[in-house]
Amino acid sequence: MLVSPRPTTTSEGEHAVPLQQQRPTGKGANQEAVRRHNLGTLLGHVHRDSDVSRADLTHRMGLNRSTIAALVGELERLGVVAQSTPRGDRQGAGRPSLHVRPGEREVCVIAVELRVESIELARIGLGGAVHGRRSVPVEVGASPVQVADQVARAAADLLDDVPTDTLLVGMGVGMPGIVSTEDGRIHYAPNLAWSDVAFSELVQERLGGEVPVVIGNDANLGVLAEHARGVARGMSDVVYLSGDVGVGGGLITRGRSLLGTVGYAGEVGHMRISVGGRACRCGNRGCWETEIGAVAVADALGSPSHDIARLVTLLETVDTPSPALREVGRMLGVGITNLINIFDPQVVILGGLLSALYPAVRADVDAEVQHGTLDADDRRTQVLLPGLGRDSVLVGAGELAFGAMMSDPLLVVAAAEQAVQRVRVAAV
Amino acid sequence: MLVSPRPTTTSEGEHAVPLQQQRPTGKGANQEAVRRHNLGTLLGHVHRDSDVSRADLTHRMGLNRSTIAALVGELERLGVVAQSTPRGDRQGAGRPSLHVRPGEREVCVIAVELRVESIELARIGLGGAVHGRRSVPVEVGASPVQVADQVARAAADLLDDVPTDTLLVGMGVGMPGIVSTEDGRIHYAPNLAWSDVAFSELVQERLGGEVPVVIGNDANLGVLAEHARGVARGMSDVVYLSGDVGVGGGLITRGRSLLGTVGYAGEVGHMRISVGGRACRCGNRGCWETEIGAVAVADALGSPSHDIARLVTLLETVDTPSPALREVGRMLGVGITNLINIFDPQVVILGGLLSALYPAVRADVDAEVQHGTLDADDRRTQVLLPGLGRDSVLVGAGELAFGAMMSDPLLVVAAAEQAVQRVRVAAV
Structure with a gap:
């Protein structure tokens, strides 16, 4: 089973939080955890800024140049970042610093906002670019199953034209209601008249079980988005x-x-x-x-x-x-x-x-x-x-979905790769 | 200068927070920082529990046995912890786990609570034991200088009988007022009728400039103490x-x-x-x-x-x-x-x-x-x-003073050692 219960039920708020900060107080750190933390943190910088020089990364992360070079190299081998020398960067003395950007291969998430009158969806790439949007009207009183069907259909539509090697690393859903951090269920959503709904599981089933779906309260995702990009x-x-x-x-x-x-x-x-x-x-x-x-x-x-x-x-x-x-x-x-x-x-x-x-x-x-x-x-x-106007919650849902990847890119990319392979095998 | 401006003005709230968690989001971690983080975290466990087995430390910190043994050994060489096999721990099969406790050498802080009618002081050792207390009445309307004089005299009295190699690693002061985290000054203390007072500097001067003095709001220290020991x-x-x-x-x-x-x-x-x-x-x-x-x-x-x-x-x-x-x-x-x-x-x-x-x-x-x-x-x-009754704030002031040591024991012990040496030289 590709999707472990953990990512499914992870709730909002872990975006771009270094691994070390996610550990409860009292934990130590070992070399492998530090490496994964550093990879995730570096990728987080690339995601937030979409273009950042290795010199800046060295400065921001407080690590030396060779460590940064090694980390970038590892992410480059994964295909999720690329580096190059930007034109016009050669005016100063000395070697120009290489810049790091999202790689050629598309790495993306599906962001979803459940509103009372509509479902908003976007395909968002590493670096924050919005590659496509959909807005689907919702009937008043629609059941969780009906809405999950609509979400899955619109997501499939958004993914229709992506290259076959695209890494879809997750879906994030924002909605007006209380979400339990203990089990990821929607506890209560008065405006949708839903209570105690395992909505992420409903959607995940419809996506073939391959994509981790995380869900969060709209205001919690709004603040996440304004903090990341607003x-x-x-x-x-x-x-x-x-x-x-x-x-x-x-x-x-x-x-x-x-x-x-x-x-x-x-x-x-x-x-x-x-x-x-x-x-x-x-x-x-x-x-x-x-x-x-x-x-x-x-x-x-x-x-x-x-x-x-x-x-x-x-x-x-x-x-x-x-x-x-x-x-x-x-x-x-x-x-x-x-x-x-x-x-x-x-x-x-x-x-x-x-x-x-x-x-x-x-x-x-x-x-x-x-x-x-x-x-x-x-x-x-x-x-x-x-700063993001009406899009705060939708953008926050995307940040939520990218959260696991900024904690441990190796783990998330490996899982997404396996999903791509399985789809290919199934298509043969 | 032993006491850099940094520890003087550090405000409350950093106690027992792993180094990694203190870094702003976006920082990487290198090996030396990880080692210091792990040393501080391990010492924090010993401080909180005053007696903890190496097996427990291995479990709690998520590190392997040899790493824990090396870390304990390093703290033992500093003289701040000791290890031994407790009697009665040999009933099970296999080797009993060594226990780690505060070392023979006294490592302590002075905790101070400024109340409206009195100053409460305690000498608190690593592990949380209270080695001495004083209560000094304060006149209504006493000035910051008068109170700083009283604090310094009572602290000297509390330290009168300690062994000469005692490591005094800091003083923590709790008071009913607003303390700026930017400069460590008391911004406003309505019940004392003080405003804009650099109280920690006043006290530090009177202690010969050797001891870092940190200050915090009483409620903030109360919660720290109840969280650590209540x-x-x-x-x-x-x-x-x-x-x-x-x-x-x-x-x-x-x-x-x-x-x-x-x-x-x-x-x-x-x-x-x-x-x-x-x-x-x-x-x-x-x-x-x-x-x-x-x-x-x-x-x-x-x-x-x-x-x-x-x-x-x-x-x-x-x-x-x-x-x-x-x-x-x-x-x-x-x-x-x-x-x-x-x-x-x-x-x-x-x-x-x-x-x-x-x-x-x-x-x-x-x-x-x-x-x-x-x-x-x-x-x-x-x-x-x-859980600590009337002592929450005083205990919290002690936790505040120990905070720096639980972040980086090597740095704090080295500074306190130098202070001990200077006092010895001065006494010759």
């Missing part, structure tokens, strides 16, 4: 908010995803900011999402519909916000302030509906944050919109 | 609350301290849970600490004084809590619930005044937590009192 690139402490009817949080602390004990961290929408306030669908009162979610925004705009696209359009036309909308802005500021006081992040990123809300009520949000943050002037926290 | 031992995600007039939070996520971008994380007392509620000294309304801090507890108890010791005594006599006190309990539950929804921790530890409050209103706290936590039944979060 406005939070290189930052250590990041809060990403995905607003919709509910509000979810994706968190990075010390450069790594914060998922919690069983994977349920980040439920910032149910942070109570107004004890005795509006009733929340969770059964409590005064949860943050009752004050800033789609229902509150629709009420403030006088809109009968909570449809997100419609609300975004309405918010874009707001010139002078009404007192009711300003109050929503103030409540957005109160919750952001709480999170700044708790996490002291470099950035709070406002995704989903909040991306449209913030520009309309920015003065009220910013005033509340400035007033409510302890020692606001000493902090470095910025409030920003996502 | 109720959160071995857990990955921990919330520690230190309640007093204010409420501070110490956070561990994925086994490591969460300090934030500039070290200001954990200000959970200013999480607003009741917009428009009671006025807080921070200038806002409805901050959590206005609902559960000493002032709120005193009001609920009808006590004219906010003195913590008096409130603790009053709380201990509560048999049936009044409606007002039950409401304080409910607000304690609301804030705990927010933190559980945000962090999904294994444990929330209630320190300081909250240790006395919780038993008095436990039913109300627990009901609120059970009701307000999303998917409460799937979680593993426990609400507990500190």
Whole structure:
């Protein structure tokens, strides 16, 4: 069996984390583990930047030139990177540094985002290039099996024209729901009306069992993407908010995803900011999402519909916000302030509906944050919109799928190679 | 100069973190770094457990027996560990495993806790044994210089009778205030009425410049201690609350301290849970600490004084809590619930005044937590009192001081040896 249970159920957040950092505290390190760690870390640099000089790699990784050369050589023999001297790089004295890029052979993942109204898919290559996209409408109330069928069909379609030696190293799926880190199951997805679904297994079966499928919560993948390729690139402490009817949080602390004990961290929408306030669908009162979610925004705009696209359009036309909308802005500021006081992040990123809300009520949000943050002037926290716009979650799903490869390229490439061989044998 | 600026200003939270985990994502690892990492990790096991078999070390560190034997041998030559066969360990077949313990030579730190009314000090040996304690009263309004003088005198007193070859590897100081991770200065300590104080430098000068002094926020050290030696031992995600007039939070996520971008994380007392509620000294309304801090507890108890010791005594006599006190309990539950929804921790530890409050209103706290936590039944979060009681912060200060040694024993022992030699030369 090619796909061991481990990669299938690995949850989000391990992307680009060096092997050593994944070990629980107290573990030692041996030479073979160090080599694999170094290979994965180097490949991670190539993936993030898509073109990096060996001199830069030497500097960033703190290893000497001959070690870097050996590591690059090993990845080159695997076919996943190539090196060359870029034109125009010869002006300085001395030998120009070779550059390392993704290799000729296509190495890719399928990224999937389950939305309430559609499934978004992309084929993403090593280095982050998007080679193809699909968007498939979903019926309201579709079952997990129906959606898994749709995902598998669209993925097959995306892979239809790739060369036969393409290494498909995984599929990543982002969705609006709680995913257990213990077994990789979707625990609960209120907007899809799913509970306790082994969705990754459903999809994996339909892909012939050859491709590891990993799944993660949308906000957790949003923060991963913004950290890897968006406005939070290189930052250590990041809060990403995905607003919709509910509000979810994706968190990075010390450069790594914060998922919690069983994977349920980040439920910032149910942070109570107004004890005795509006009733929340969770059964409590005064949860943050009752004050800033789609229902509150629709009420403030006088809109009968909570449809997100419609609300975004309405918010874009707001010139002078009404007192009711300003109050929503103030409540957005109160919750952001709480999170700044708790996490002291470099950035709070406002995704989903909040991306449209913030520009309309920015003065009220910013005033509340400035007033409510302890020692606001000493902090470095910025409030920003996502660098990847609507694509944060989809890109994060791709990063999630590439995660195993950046931990241990040898293992992942070997598995993907075997899959290619089996498909070839089967085709004969 | 023995004491480089680096160890002086290192802030809390690095204790027992393997070297590899301290590197920013993207670094490689070379053989020398791996050896130092492994030496530090092994010493960390000996420090935590004070007696551990080589067989256990082999298992825990995932290294082979000969590597473990070599590492232990190197630490033994440094004089910091010793190995022997424990009596009674010979009943089984085969060779009994040697046990590793702290060596004969004393290796110690001075732990200091600055409280509002006193300074607590302890000399703590490798392995965690407390070899001596002092408690020094502090005048209200004492200046940083006055307190530094008192700390230095009490530390000298604690070191008066140690053998001359004792290796003093550092001093750790815990205090109720915000400590910048950027420069190690006390940014603001409202209860001491200090702001922008380079306290570690003041103390270090008075100790002859030979001993690295590191300083940390009390809640951050409380969580460190409970994680190392208290109720959160071995857990990955921990919330520690230190309640007093204010409420501070110490956070561990994925086994490591969460300090934030500039070290200001954990200000959970200013999480607003009741917009428009009671006025807080921070200038806002409805901050959590206005609902559960000493002032709120005193009001609920009808006590004219906010003195913590008096409130603790009053709380201990509560048999049936009044409606007002039950409401304080409910607000304690609301804030705990927010933190559980945000962090999904294994444990929330209630320190300081909250240790006395919780038993008095436990039913109300627990009901609120059970009701307000999303998917409460799937979680593993426990609400507990500190395992180290009043000593959490002091023990955490000791762990902080030992931190550098568990990262790189060779470097720290060499520096401490040089200090011993210089003192000898000076004494001749």
